[in-house]
Amino acid sequence: MSFRFVRTGLAVLMAALSWHAGAQDFPNRTITMVMPYAAGGPGDTITRVFAGAMQKHLGQQIVVDNTAGASGSIGTAKVARSKPDGYTLLMIHVSHATNTAMYKSLPYHPVDDFEPIGRATSGPMLIATRNDFPAKNLQEFVAYVKANGPKVSLAHAGVGSASHLCGLMMMNALNVKLNEIPYKGTGPALTDLLGGQVDVLCDQTSGTVPSVKTGKIKAMASAGKTRLPQLPEVPAISEAGVEGFEINISFGLYAPKGTPKPEMDKLISALQKSVSDPDVRQRLEAMGISAVSVDLARPEALRAHLKNEIDTLGGLLVKAGVKAN
Numbered sequence: 001m002s003f004r005f006v007r008t009g010l011a012v013l014m015a016a017l018s019w020h021a022g023a024q025d026f027p028n029r030t031i032t033m034v035m036p037y038a039a040g041g042p043g044d045t046i047t048r049v050f051a052g053a054m055q056k057h058l059g060q061q062i063v064v065d066n067t068a069g070a071s072g073s074i075g076t077a078k079v080a081r082s083k084p085d086g087y088t089l090l091m092i093h094v095s096h097a098t099n100t101a102m103y104k105s106l107p108y109h110p111v112d113d114f115e116p117i118g119r120a121t122s123g124p125m126l127i128a129t130r131n132d133f134p135a136k137n138l139q140e141f142v143a144y145v146k147a148n149g150p151k152v153s154l155a156h157a158g159v160g161s162a163s164h165l166c167g168l169m170m171m172n173a174l175n176v177k178l179n180e181i182p183y184k185g186t187g188p189a190l191t192d193l194l195g196g197q198v199d200v201l202c203d204q205t206s207g208t209v210p211s212v213k214t215g216k217i218k219a220m221a222s223a224g225k226t227r228l229p230q231l232p233e234v235p236a237i238s239e240a241g242v243e244g245f246e247i248n249i250s251f252g253l254y255a256p257k258g259t260p261k262p263e264m265d266k267l268i269s270a271l272q273k274s275v276s277d278p279d280v281r282q283r284l285e286a287m288g289i290s291a292v293s294v295d296l297a298r299p300e301a302l303r304a305h306l307k308n309e310i311d312t313l314g315g316l317l318v319k320a321g322v323k324a325n
């Protein structure tokens with residue numbers, strides 16, 4: 001047996017042993033969960049709830065990194081480029097699907113560059129206005145935006161974001177064109193709505209419901225067919241005779257492509273324990289959001305959900321002629 005042969009064999013054995021040890025003690029340092037929208041928004045709130053729950057189940061700290069901008073694509077690219085070792089994760093919603101239709105060139109592929117871990121949440125959206133907006137209810141809101149069109153400002157979190165999709169659907173349904181004001185997330189958009197700098201925001205309920213309850217902004221309608229249990233006095237937009245307008249936003253967790261199976265298995269298990277954690281469920285429910293069932297907190301469910309959103313919502317934006325660059 002030659003010396004070279006023995007040396008190569010030993011190197012292979014050492015690499016296999018260190019890979020095995022690495023997988024076995026994963027995680028042994030802080031995990032980063034990237035939220036590609038600004039702090040203070042629904043994505044940020046949801047990510048922090050899951051970071052807290054998953055760190056309990058993984059026994060390691062999880063920090064949230066808000067790398068916001070370009071409709072979530074900057075933070076998403078950061079995760080795609082990171083080492084696939086389970087220590088950098090991405091929590092993202094519909095913009096993972098719509099950005100493929102929005103941007104001529106993205107520095108990542110939403111399917112090929114990621115390992116889906118599982119779905120985390122599902123939640124409705126709410127059309128809200130600044131507190132001193134002239135309309136007091138849904139009927140007055142519809143009449144006012146129709147009469148004033150682009151004089152009314154519509155805040156959103158950038159093309160392809162949930163709030164942008166909701167705003168587009170609302171404008172289509174009411175046949176109006178409002179003045180769109182993009183932000184890096186609905187955290188800063190909500191701050192401006194609270195301050196009265198913008199008129200309307202259609203946002204996920206995690207930010208809007210608490211602000212409506214404390215009387216800081218006004219709710220005009222839930223963006224769908226049914227009222228929200230948290231705000232039963234607020235009508236659904238369908239009650240104004242608006243058809244075909246229903247939007248529900250789901251967040252999911254991804255790792256970079258190539259993350260080894262043992263690490264993936266631990267992350268999937270921690271996500272599944274988190275979606276069934278009573279504390280997580282209760283905290284989300286108070287904001288009008290649901291943690292998904294364990295059955296949906298798995299890679300196949302997130303993969304199928306992403307594919308469906310790429311086909312339906314990405315297609316809808318292409319048809320509407322919306323482009324980011």
Ligand code: MLT
Nearest residue numbers: 041043161162163185186
């Ligand atoms: C955010 O967290 O800021 C939102 O998820 C943005 C959006 O998509 O509307």
